[in-house]
Amino acid sequence: AVDQPQVARSAVARLSERSGARPRLAARLAYREGRLTAAIRALDGARGWRAARLRRWLQAETDMLEPDRLHIPELPGAGNSRPGTILHIVTDALPSTSAGYTIRTQEIAVAQRAADGDPRLDPHVVTRIGFPVTAGAIDGRRLVTVDGIPYHRLLPWVMPGRADTIAADGLKHAARLVTDVRPSVLHAASNYSNALIALALRDATQLPVLYEVRGFWEDTWLSRHSAGATSDLRHSDRYVRSRALETHCMQAADLVVTLGEAMRDEITERGIDPANILIVPNGVSREFLQPLPDPTALKSQLGINDGEYVVGLVSSLVAHEGIGTLLAAVKILGDRGVRIRALIVGDGPERGTLQRHAAQLGLDAIFTGRVPMAKVRDYHAVLDVFVVPRTPDRVCQLVTPLKPVEAMASGLPVVVSGVRALGEIVQDKVTGLLFPPLDAEALADALQLLLGHPELRRELGANAKQWVARDRTWEHNATRYRDAYARLGAL
Structure with a gap:
């Protein structure tokens, strides 16, 4: 229980x-x-x-939810950094974990390495202590290269068991890596555990720290609980202290990067100088702008019949994604006589619950589980409409997801719930359609409109693709990061 x-x-x-x-x-x-x-x-x-x-x-x-718990002596040779060398400090990473967070890390690093300029950028990535073994992957390699990007792993012989010793050992291993890699900037991504490592290393090396706020993890934790409990849990020790510690890290960093306007406003409301906040939105690689592959073989493999519409998404299967609303809308459309299937690509803690819910509704929904990143566009090609039915939870109002941007780049028409963060990337009736969160009837109406008007689907998809190509590529973002590093004196 x-x-x-x-x-x-x-x-x-x-x-x-x-x-x-x-x-x-x-x-x-x-x-x-x-x-x-x-x-x-x-x-x-x-x-x-x-x-x-x-x-x-x-x-x-x-x-460990109090600031200033991590310290390390001054590192020898700390001033011997290599201009343009970046150390990304992250929680988890490819190839062991594939999610929006890890894909963003990889795409940032690849774009940075390819960017023009003098000096050339040389990105390295380091994951939290114990990863990926502590995440269940029996993989003891201390260095893995993914598309030319080096991923360093902090793997002790014996993994400590308490938060204080985990953090202290993680800092010691990270300090050794800093002396080897000799970065000129420490680029930490959410959450505060990575930022605290970077700030402690700054004290020992005088290297600048950029903290990239990719989400508000205390609100993600809150969204996992029932709606009736969240008001009480917002006053819990964990929520209050985690929020305060995140705010401390934002204030202590030399520069803060975040993903969208709603997130920037939230950070500003915590007392961070707006001049010290830079938006680098989610983007796509150029391959997402290429024509979609032929879906015929995959449709047959998935058991999709001729004449059936397919709606769905690629996502982590967590409660705040609101996928139950999508299943309910598909049920409504089926009752209206529309031949339609739901395609849910991804995995997560809600998968079993969602599969049971689909069965209770009498739906023959397709749950693929997790698929390799290289195969995502194959599943995009199967979809007639990409749906993002996020709930009105605070985390959804604030954090802009990556997956709908990838779908828009593929030219797919998108239907998204009208939370603030999604309203930043989808203009209603121009680059997609919006519907009220949790309203399955409204979602069904929007889907029926699109499915019945193929010319509207093509128009919205083309507009979305054009918008992404203009301003939402990792190539564009690499320039933003280069400017940020120059501002910090790291180039």
Whole structure:
């Protein structure tokens, strides 16, 4: 019942007062709900080594949500940096993890390496300590190259188990890498754990820090809980402290980069000087602007029949993507006599729930699971309409996703929920259609309009592709980054 707090609380309450497991379970439940102080207090008076170990672990988690916990002595040779060498500090990466976050990292680095200028940019990427082994990949290589981009991995012989020792060991390994790579700028991407590493390295090396805010992870955490719980959880220790720590990192960085206007406004409201914030939006590589491949073979493989319309998306399957609204709209269209299939490309924690929901609706929806990045355009070619049915959660209002930009570059007509961040990239009735979030009936109406008017689909798709080609390519973004690094004195 770990994701059903009321059920879990009831179960814990029925345990005997003499049960040694009761305080530990109560502490773990409080931790899952972000009530960190309550989690530690739940262990007051608890006996045994398990309770003592859990208390130390919880205390370390809480302590590491305070700023200025990471320090390292001055590094020898720190002033011997190579102009134009960039160290991207990220959470996870290709080839082990394929998602919007990791694709953005790769595309940025590839575009930077290809960009003209003197000195030439030399991007390197380093992932969090333990990745990808701690993410379940049995891959102990310390260096992997993806399309010419070196990905460095911080892999200790023994992985520490507490937040404080994980962060300290991660910093030590990152410091050794800095002395080898000799970057002229530290480019950290969300979340604060990467920014704190970069800021500690700056103290030891005097290298400038650019913090790229790709999302607000505390709001992503909030969106995983039921709507009724979010108002309370917004006051939880985890949410309040995580938000404060993110704000600290933004204020301490030499320059902040973010993805869109809504995100910039949010950062400005936290007290960061607008002059210190640069927008570098999500983009696409030039291959996305090429004609789509022939979908005939893949349609046959997926069991799509002649005359069936296909609507869907490529996405991580998480609650705030609102894919249940898409399934409900497809059900409505089917009841109206439209021959239609839903194609859901991707994987995530909501996949099982969504598949059960589709079955309950009587839909023959197609769930492909995760597909390689190189195959995404094959699935774009199958779709008649690309749908982004995001919920009105705060994270969706603020954060602009990558996947709809890729679909627009492919010339697909897009229908998106009318949250602010999506309104930044889709102009209603010009480059796509907007519908009210969570309104399956309105989504069904928008889809029926497009499916019944192929000339409108072509017009919206062509307009979207033209907009992306003009201003949303990684090639354009590489110039923005080069200007940012020059501003920091790294070139």
